[in-house]
Amino acid sequence: MDIKPFTAEPIRVLAYDGTPVENVDRLGIGKDDWLKMYRWLVFARAVDDRGYILVRQGRAGFYAQIAGQEASQVGSALPLHKEDWMYPDHRSQGSMLVKGLSAAEWFGHVLGKMLDPTQGRLMPHGPGRNDLHIVPPSSTVGNKITEAVGTAMAQRIKKRKEVTITYLGDGATSEGDFHVGMNFAAVYQAPVIIFVQNNQYAISMRTEQQTHTKTIAEKAKAYGMDGYLVDGNDILAVYLVTKHCADKARAGGGPSLIEAYTYRYGPHSSADDDTRYRPKGELEMWRTQRDPVTRMRKFLETKGLWSEDQEQKLQADVKAQVAKAMEEAEKSPAPEPITVLDYAYEQLTPHLEWERRELAAELGV
Amino acid sequence: MATVQATKQTQLTMVQALQSALVEEMERDEDVVILGEDIGPRGGVFLITEGLIDKFGADRVIDTPLAEAGIIGAAVGMAMYGLKPIAEIQFIDFIFPGFDLLVSEAAKIRYRSAGQFGVPMVIRSPYGGGVRGGSYHSQSPESYFVATPGLKVVVPSNPYDAKGLLIASVRDPDPVVFMEPKKIYRAIKSDVPAGTYEVPLGKAALTREGKHVSIITYGAMVHVALEAADAMAKEGVEVEVLDLRTLQPYDTDAIMHTIAKTGHVVLLQEAPRIGGYTGEIAAFIAENGVEYLEGPIVRVAGWDTAFPYALEKAYMPNAQRVIRGIKKTLNF
Numbered sequence: 164m165d166i167k168p169f170t171a172e173p174i175r176v177l178a179y180d181g182t183p184v185e186n187v188d189r190l191g192i193g194k195d196d197w198l199k200m201y202r203w204l205v206f207a208r209a210v211d212d213r214g215y216i217l218v219r220q221g222r223a224g225f226y227a228q229i230a231g232q233e234a235s236q237v238g239s240a241l242p243l244h245k246e247d248w249m250y251p252d253h254r255s256q257g258s259m260l261v262k263g264l265s266a267a268e269w270f271g272h273v274l275g276k277m278l279d280p281t282q283g284r285l286m287p288h289g290p291g292r293n294d295l296h297i298v299p300p301s302s303t304v305g306n307k308i309t310e311a312v313g314t315a316m317a318q319r320i321k322k323r324k325e326v327t328i329t330y331l332g333d334g335a336t337s338e339g340d341f342h343v344g345m346n347f348a349a350v351y352q353a354p355v356i357i358f359v360q361n362n363q364y365a366i367s368m369r370t371e372q373q374t375h376t377k378t379i380a381e382k383a384k385a386y387g388m389d390g391y392l393v394d395g396n397d398i399l400a401v402y403l404v405t406k407h408c409a410d411k412a413r414a415g416g417g418p419s420l421i422e423a424y425t426y427r428y429g430p431h432s433s434a435d436d437d438t439r440y441r442p443k444g445e446l447e448m449w450r451t452q453r454d455p456v457t458r459m460r461k462f463l464e465t466k467g468l469w470s471e472d473q474e475q476k477l478q479a480d481v482k483a484q485v486a487k488a489m490e491e492a493e494k495s496p497a498p499e500p501i502t503v504l505d506y507a508y509e510q511l512t513p514h515l516e517w518e519r520r521e522l523a524a525e526l527g528v
Numbered sequence: 529m530a531t532v533q534a535t536k537q538t539q540l541t542m543v544q545a546l547q548s549a550l551v552e553e554m555e556r557d558e559d560v561v562i563l564g565e566d567i568g569p570r571g572g573v574f575l576i577t578e579g580l581i582d583k584f585g586a587d588r589v590i591d592t593p594l595a596e597a598g599i600i601g602a603a604v605g606m607a608m609y610g611l612k613p614i615a616e617i618q619f620i621d622f623i624f625p626g627f628d629l630l631v632s633e634a635a636k637i638r639y640r641s642a643g644q645f646g647v648p649m650v651i652r653s654p655y656g657g658g659v660r661g662g663s664y665h666s667q668s669p670e671s672y673f674v675a676t677p678g679l680k681v682v683v684p685s686n687p688y689d690a691k692g693l694l695i696a697s698v699r700d701p702d703p704v705v706f707m708e709p710k711k712i713y714r715a716i717k718s719d720v721p722a723g724t725y726e727v728p729l730g731k732a733a734l735t736r737e738g739k740h741v742s743i744i745t746y747g748a749m750v751h752v753a754l755e756a757a758d759a760m761a762k763e764g765v766e767v768e769v770l771d772l773r774t775l776q777p778y779d780t781d782a783i784m785h786t787i788a789k790t791g792h793v794v795l796l797q798e799a800p801r802i803g804g805y806t807g808e809i810a811a812f813i814a815e816n817g818v819e820y821l822e823g824p825i826v827r828v829a830g831w832d833t834a835f836p837y838a839l840e841k842a843y844m845p846n847a848q849r850v851i852r853g854i855k856k857t858l859n860f
Contacts, residue, residue, distance in 0.1 A: 248609070280641070280642065280644065281640055281641060281642050282642040284639055284640045284641075284642055285640040285641075290641075291640075291641045291644060291645060292644065293641065293644035293645055294644075298608060298637075298645065299637065299640050299641050299645070301632060301633065303628050303632050306597070306601060306628050306629055306632065306633060307633075308601070309597055309598050309600075309601020309602055309604075309605070309629060310601045310602070310604045310605035310608070310629070310633060311605055312598075312601070312602055312605060313601060313602030313603060313604060313605025313606040313607075313609070313613075314605035314606065314608060314609045315605070316590075316602060316605070316606060317605065317606040317609040317610070317611050318609065320561065320587045320588075320611070321609075321610075321611075327605075339597065339625070340597050340601070340628070340629075343595040343597045343598040343601070344598070344601070346593055346595065346598070347592070347593060347595070347598045347601075347602060350593055505642075505643070506638050506639045506641075506642055506643040507638070507639050507677045507678055508638070508678065508680075508701075508702050509638070509643075509646060509701040509702055512730070512776075512777035513730070513777055513780055514777055514778075514780070
């Protein structure tokens, strides 16, 4: 498949109904990969659905769902190697799970338990894991691009065949740091993929209120970089485009921008009311006609690779895995209050040692 | 308490001392890289990185596009990956476009990853007035950084300390904002050893001993304090001068020691008074050492305005303003 930048229409392998529009036997990925992708989609959705329930139960303070964006998240993370670096944004749990974060850790994070890799320090929009090369996300969206470029510059300086991927949304492309990061990435030909999930809303602001360009992908041209517009609900297309960019970066071909055109089903976060700004019928249209999980399932069915029995078994397996992960997270202890001062610096400063004594007195420990 | 004790070697300016620290650290550790605007063939606008690109190559002496957020952000990403970046911000007045990367990212990534990621980087930047630079080349914004947990803030006052503190900052596991008093970049020389040495972070220096009143200050203002001390000596007043050297974390023992000794304190900073750094020192003394005080804690500072151009002499604290402060606390 010839993957070209700056297409007018999103790059697509599967039509909305799952019918291939490309010769899928010549994509360099086969049956086992397709099945693996579908399992990841189902798993990511199940984990996310379960996580969101914690907010509705009053057991978590915040949640940003990935529902609707699973193909963008899973499809862009699967081509990465273990040593590659990932800079997630605040709605990236699907990508983090693929990179190696466990569902139990994700739930531990949402619940603020010791199992949370941040030990209760970061609001539940994603922990980091140093050993997996997952960097903790930021809420001042867009600023992570410059850091990701720095990591990619370091990868190049150290002559390692690695890449860095950084995730952001359509809204973050309005930030000054988007421009700075794009420019740095291109100037240094850093091995970085700037992956924009255009889910069409930055809280309530639609993409056309955010930017005057027709696509986000075309912005890459101004930096001397290739920009790819891909159907973000088509996991095969997302995988192939991301792999194309990763291979190019690994071979010294520099950075790429990918715009994955997708749709978020949930509100911006558990604190948002999306009924105030979504046109009637839009959400239902995307759910019923363009769902990324259903599309892949239909594809597998047309290839004769998936049956109702297999579906039921997968759903049952995933349900059990999620329940087990949740149980593990619930068993994990809460962080001790006395640890609140730890990790501000590598070692407590004299002032923090004094504060620790104050806190210990306050806590009676 | 650490004092300045250069044992041997060459008389160097602060510019030369800083360059010698950079060269020695880059020779010691190949993961040390420097990045910033015009630091390559131009050598930096103050020539601190002069010749380094020839010595270490463009992979380790990285000239950057004109974007402070990019410089600081890239340094954060490099530091998390395992390099030891030293970023130069051409004037600290230009740091604000990169402020978010500094205060939201560099400062807090260790905390919000529960110690999994460290950001061992140094941001070097010239600060301060007296160079006819107007408000975009003269400010002293240290209080923003000191108010951000996760950052360390270092301000040398002489060439010997500049070298030792910079080496210690490069080796520190946490991000350090290293503010260089540009007014005295070339104005004074001191003995600086050729070899590597560290001046530990968090330790003040007793620059001048005295028994009647203590001036606690840092950076270029140390020299204003010394000028005031010379003048007061003629009136029989012995002024002690404590150079904090590191503002965060600061040397509480040295502060307690000097106020216990003199009972009078003048806090001197170049920055505007309200919300300024020495307000923290005043509060610390008031909370912990009020029993030693025989007069009010007096702050001498820049005025609470923007930094002016032609009016900078009227703006900046000078020896006369410090002497008025000393008399205010002594004559209480």
